[in-house]
Amino acid sequence: MALDRPAATTPTAAPWWTSAVVYQVYPRSFADSDGDGVGDLAGLASRLEHLQRLGVDVIWLSPVYASPQADNGYDISDYQAIDPSFGTLEDFDALLAQVHARGMKLVMDLVVNHTSDEHPWFVESRSSTDNPKRDWYWWRPPRAGFEAGLPGAEPTNWGSFFSGPSWTLDETTGEYYLHLFDRKQPDLNWENPQVRQAVHAMMRWWLDRGVDGFRMDVINLISKDPDLPDGSTTGVGGLGDGFPHVATRPGVHDFLREMNREVFGGRVGEFLTVGEMPGVTWEQARLFTDPARGELDMVFQFEHVSLDHGPGGKFDPKPLDLRDLKASLGRWQTALAEVGWNSLYWNNHDQPRVVSRFGDDGEHWRNSATALATVLHLHRGTPYVYQGEELGMTNAPFAGVHEMRDVESLNHYRQAVAAGAHPESVLRGLRAMGRDNARTPVQWDATPHAGFTTGEPWLAVNPNHTWLNAEAQYDDPHSVFNHYRALIGLRHDLPVVALGDFRMLLPDHPHVYAYERTLDDTRLLVVANLGGTPQTAELDREWTAADIVLTNNPEQALLSPGRVDLRPWEALVLTRTT
Known part of the structure; x- marks a missing residue:
């Protein structure tokens, strides 16, 4: 853990993750073992040979906890249970043992900015205004002078990241609860020490089970301004921008140092902690990843994947100017050269496929996929490969919104069309930037449903799987897959790449x-x-x-x-x- 690591740059003393490569698994879409159309832990276990062949060192497993699946598992109802759609705790233990037996590590996705509204903590919290867990979440009465449930009664004017207000009225107590994301994802109140202690205990439980660290979802949002002031109006539905009042506030550093001490302190092992941080600057990232401060090993920043957002936001994309990309990535390389560490990524479960976004998924599909990979992987930092990226998987040809499943996309479409936008114009933005592009099933072979499932997949397989698939690439020395293998090998073999x-x-x-x-x-x-x-x-x-x-x-x-x-x-x- 970073708390005890020297800020060394020599190959013998550098942290292990400087020469490691992480592979993200989005389990719903990776491999389905039982034919129900949803990927699961047993399916992942059956495909570990693929990851070992690729040469990755760490598997980051997106949420597999019990969940109503309002946001595909990022709405958790029990942190210490496996959702039945993915299997059981016994399946998880078996998977973890196999991962370790193959010489790889497994990192869990830690989603503790919010829970599901079906989590027992929230069920208790909403039961009455004097419940002991009331202060575990952010509750506020209607705005003074407004009637609960009517427009303008929300405690602040903040908009949700998933469209609409970030406050929902709970009829039981007549008060509103805060949710920066979906209404079924109420935000935890990290100012309450009992909340932090409960989270720490849960994390220790997973480490005791043998996991090797955590990727922490939107972790820089856990410290809110207790005054909850209104934000500047964005012009979208009259909603305000609450981001400055919740993002990377000073208290988050205290929370992460405490977490480091309480969860990792005294443990023997090689752990990895990475924090997803929307809006984080390089100056802030240096603080978060400075080994002497004992907070995190690395952060995910979003600057480079925001460069093609147009004036209307992410669903209004504009062409990427390569000079902007070089300036952004170069700035982060320089800023974290002496203190801290970079995470390197093009893709994840929230980003469209890079070969379609920044490359050419037509005539130059293979070479653009491998060129983009080459540029990214040989920077200073830890590379992250998102499932299917190593095959050059592309965005999907969605015929319409009826083929999409992502709550962010569906909410955006509904709100934009209601506000008068032309449906086809909205669809163009969703086809280019929607999160479902990253979530189509992994393309293992040319058979129906790409070898992902024997049933009907929860999200349709990309039709190009008949030629773009793992089986077609394994024995091709010039394939995207084998180019990724070579890049990973260079990081393992050449200290100059890591350090x-x-x-x-x-x-x-x-x-x-x-x-x-x-x-x-x-x-x-x-x-x-x-x-x-x-x-x-x-x-x-x-x-x-x-x-x-x-x-x-x-x-x-x-x-x-x-x-x-x-x-x-x-x-x-x-x-x-x-």
Whole structure:
């Protein structure tokens, strides 16, 4: 745990996760063992060979806890039970044992900003205003001068991340409860020490069971401004922006240090803690991940995956300017070079598929998938691979909103159309950026339902599974899968990848992404054309004679003194010794 780790950069003293790669499993969509159309723990266990073959070190398991599934498991009704749709605790224990037997670790998803409204804590909390657990959540009476249940009576004007107000009236007591997300996800009150103690006890219970750490969902939102002031009006339905009053407030550092002490203090083992933090800045991330402060090992930041959001938000996408991407990722590399650590990702369960988003999922599908992977993985930080990314899975061709399942997308569609937006315009945004794109089942083979299930899948399989699937890629040396294997191998084998210094090259080039990594006398160059037309990159002449350690193009690279001519979506990795 970060509390006890030295801020070392030498290969022998560096934390284990500097050379590790994490693989995220979204269990509903990974593998179904019993034919009910929903992925489960036994299905995951049956596919561990795939992950071992890929070479990843850690599995991050998205929520499998008991849940009404209002937000696909991120609404938890019992933190110490497995949802029957995924299996049993015995299935979990068997999976964990198999993961460890294969030399991998397993990290749980910790969702403690909120619970389900069906969690016993909330059931008690809403039962009366004087219940002992009333203060475990955020309750407030109607706004003064307004009648409960009528517009404007909410205690603040905040909008929910999932559309609509962030307050819902509870008829039992006539008061409102806060939910930054869905109305079935009431926010816990972390100011109450009893809440924190209950969360710590639950975390210790999972560590005692053998898990290897936690990915912490929206963990920088757990400290709210107790005054709950109104936010500036965003113009969407007259709702206000409450984000400044809940995001990365000073108290969250105290909460995380306390968690570190109470949960990990004195434990022997190699654990991983990563905090998902919407809106976090690099200055804040340095504090969260400074080993001397004892908070977290790394954070997930959202700056680079917000660069293509248009004036209307994420569902109004605009083309990515590569120069903006280089400036963003380069800034984080520099900021966390001496203190802290980066998480590296393109995809997760909340983001559309990167090959469709920033790449070319048509003519240049394979090369754009592998070029984007190359650029990301060889930065300084811990790479995260989201299921199917290693195959180059693409966004899905949703015919309409009736084929979508995500609560965020459905709420947005309903609200936008009600406000007068044209349905097809709204659908274009959802098709490009909706979370269901990441949640279509993993494409294992060309059989019906892609080998994911023998039944009817909960979300339709992408039709391109007939050619884009794992079975078709295993024995192809130029496949996306085998390129990911090679990238993971480089991180394991070359200390310069895990620990080397970073220097961005060609920051103003609109199509070429290039950078150097340096450790002692070893230098590594990554250069990639992230576009569909040929490009020339001017380089130091010394790189002309360097060794090519990885390329995504089977043809000979076009290197000449002081330059490299790159084909569309071509990526090269070179190394030399000074």
